[in-house]
Amino acid sequence: MNITVSGAGYVGLVSAVCLAQIGHDVTCTDVDDEKIRLLQSGRSPIYEAGLEALLRDNAARLCFTSDAKTAYEAADVIVIAVGTPENPDGSCDLRYVYAAADSIAQYARDGTIAAVKSTVPIGTCAKLQAYFDAHTGARRIRVASNPEFLSQGTAVRDTLHASRIVLGTADDETLAVLRKMVAPFGLPVVETDLCSAEMIKYASNSFLALKISFINEIANLCETVGADVTDVAEGMGFDARIGGQFLRAGVGYGGSCFPKDTKALYWLSAHEGQALKTVRAAIDVNESQKLLPLEKAHALCGDLRGKEVAVLGLAFKPGTDDVRDAPSLKVVAELLRSGAHVRAWDAAAADRFARAVAGDVRYCDTVHEALAGAALCIILTEWDAVRALTPEDFKNCMQTPLVIDGRNCFAPERFVGTGVTYESIGRRPVRNHTERTDDT
Numbered sequence: 001m002n003i004t005v006s007g008a009g010y011v012g013l014v015s016a017v018c019l020a021q022i023g024h025d026v027t028c029t030d031v032d033d034e035k036i037r038l039l040q041s042g043r044s045p046i047y048e049a050g051l052e053a054l055l056r057d058n059a060a061r062l063c064f065t066s067d068a069k070t071a072y073e074a075a076d077v078i079v080i081a082v083g084t085p086e087n088p089d090g091s092c093d094l095r096y097v098y099a100a101a102d103s104i105a106q107y108a109r110d111g112t113i114a115a116v117k118s119t120v121p122i123g124t125c126a127k128l129q130a131y132f133d134a135h136t137g138a139r140r141i142r143v144a145s146n147p148e149f150l151s152q153g154t155a156v157r158d159t160l161h162a163s164r165i166v167l168g169t170a171d172d173e174t175l176a177v178l179r180k181m182v183a184p185f186g187l188p189v190v191e192t193d194l195c196s197a198e199m200i201k202y203a204s205n206s207f208l209a210l211k212i213s214f215i216n217e218i219a220n221l222c223e224t225v226g227a228d229v230t231d232v233a234e235g236m237g238f239d240a241r242i243g244g245q246f247l248r249a250g251v252g253y254g255g256s257c258f259p260k261d262t263k264a265l266y267w268l269s270a271h272e273g274q275a276l277k278t279v280r281a282a283i284d285v286n287e288s289q290k291l292l293p294l295e296k297a298h299a300l301c302g303d304l305r306g307k308e309v310a311v312l313g314l315a316f317k318p319g320t321d322d323v324r325d326a327p328s329l330k331v332v333a334e335l336l337r338s339g340a341h342v343r344a345w346d347a348a349a350a351d352r353f354a355r356a357v358a359g360d361v362r363y364c365d366t367v368h369e370a371l372a373g374a375a376l377c378i379i380l381t382e383w384d385a386v387r388a389l390t391p392e393d394f395k396n397c398m399q400t401p402l403v404i405d406g407r408n409c410f411a412p413e414r415f416v417g418t419g420v421t422y423e424s425i426g427r428r429p430v431r432n433h434t435e436r437t438d439d440t
């Protein structure tokens with residue numbers, strides 16, 4: 001089957017490579033010439049485990065072009081995987097989807113299927129169908145919904161071993177072609193209509209966001225009543241009706257999907273007069289959770305003015321250089337506003353962070369360099385280099401060994417008797433450091 005993937009980002013490129021891996025001839029196209037040039041030379045513009053190896057193995061079945069005519073004119077199926085960012089009001093910005101649709105309408109042949117993999121608001125595929133019908137004359141392009149569920153950092157594995165593939169279609173002929181396209185994956189397939197497929201994606205992401213915000217609120221209450229959220233989450237997770245995943249308390253979710261998708265679903269629900277109160281709560285809890293390290297910092301240190309604060313981790317999660325909507329953006333901005341001197345370290349995201357944040361941040365090459373002389377350490381991403389630290393590292397490097405662990409990287413017991421004050425999320429603090437300041 002001839003497949004064209006529109007968009008060579010995290011989703012598009014991984015999809016293209018995996019579709020080639022199961023035997024299809026795949027063309028991947030992007031408006032970013034630089035990305036296409038890199039891919040034509042055999043290199044990947046993004047880092048994902050296993051991606052470059054699959055690119056190499058499937059070179060004979062993969063073609064990269066920035067020329068829309070070449071990309072679209074011979075395709076049986078066009079997979080649309082362009083970005084769908086957030087508008088200032090929280091709604092979804094569909095300009096890239098329509099820009100791709102424009103080129104597809106111009107060049108695709110009669111009978112081509114446009115399968116929308118980008119996360120788009122419920123009702124978009126129907127509108128796209130109307131758009132094609134109005135712009136393709138005698139040619140008929142059939143729209144389908146094929147949402148993506150991969151996670152950055154494990155994208156290749158998530159695609160080849162997905163929990164399910166969702167196919168939303170409006171007619172049996174389109175469904176038959178898409179069934180054939182995905183059959184070699186050998187994965188469970190959910191077949192439904194266009195709207196339901198679009199809703200499955202938003203409902204799934206919002207539900208996972210809700211789980212995170214729920215456990216974060218429980219964690220905050222654990223601190224007040226003296227319970228330990230790690231034990232609580234473990235005890236809950238054994239129940240198959242609940243499941244153990246996405247129950248890790250911390251400083252909140254970030255990244256390119258959960259924040260924008262929850263806001264887009266909420267915006268749509270409010271627009272339809274059915275405002276989703278649970279999704280609103282997940283969003284609000286997440287925003288306040290991001291500020292928790294600051295509250296803890298003020299409680300531990302009082303006034304932060306002039307204090308050296310080590311921030312370990314800037315990416316929204318380990319294994320990626322993505323800082324979109326990461327808690328670090330809010331935490332560092334607030335630290336700077338409080339007059340603290342920030343010494344930041346990240347294994348991969350420092351450059352991207354520096355481009356996103358104005359302000360005087362000192363970027364360090366190692367975790368130890370960031371800790372050196374610091375009066376406080378705030379952990380925001382659980383990179384291996386952070387997990388490998390010992391209580392002695394904090395004690396020996398820092399001026400005052402106060403640690404706020406926003407990702408619960410360490411067992412609190414490790415800090416007992418070490419002289420390090422260790423605060424985490426939803427667990428009992430270990431306060432065996434005597435020097436306290438100001439109003440605490």
Ligand SMILES: NC(=O)c1ccc[n+]([C@@H]2O[C@H](COP(=O)([O-])OP(=O)(O)OC[C@H]3O[C@@H](n4cnc5c(N)ncnc54)[C@H](O)[C@@H]3O)[C@@H](O)[C@H]2O)c1
Pocket residue numbers: 006007008009010011012029030031032035081082083084096099100117118119120148149150151152256257
């Ligand atoms: N990143 C994830 O973890 C993830 C997971 C599931 C779903 N999604 C969804 O998948 C979609 C893509 O996300 P992403 O993370 O891959 O985005 P991305 O920003 O990494 O990639 C999008 C790509 O589309 C290209 N593009 C823009 N306009 C184009 C056009 N007219 N023609 C061809 N290419 C064009 C851009 O240059 C860019 O390379 C979004 O809707 C996102 O919500 C993302």
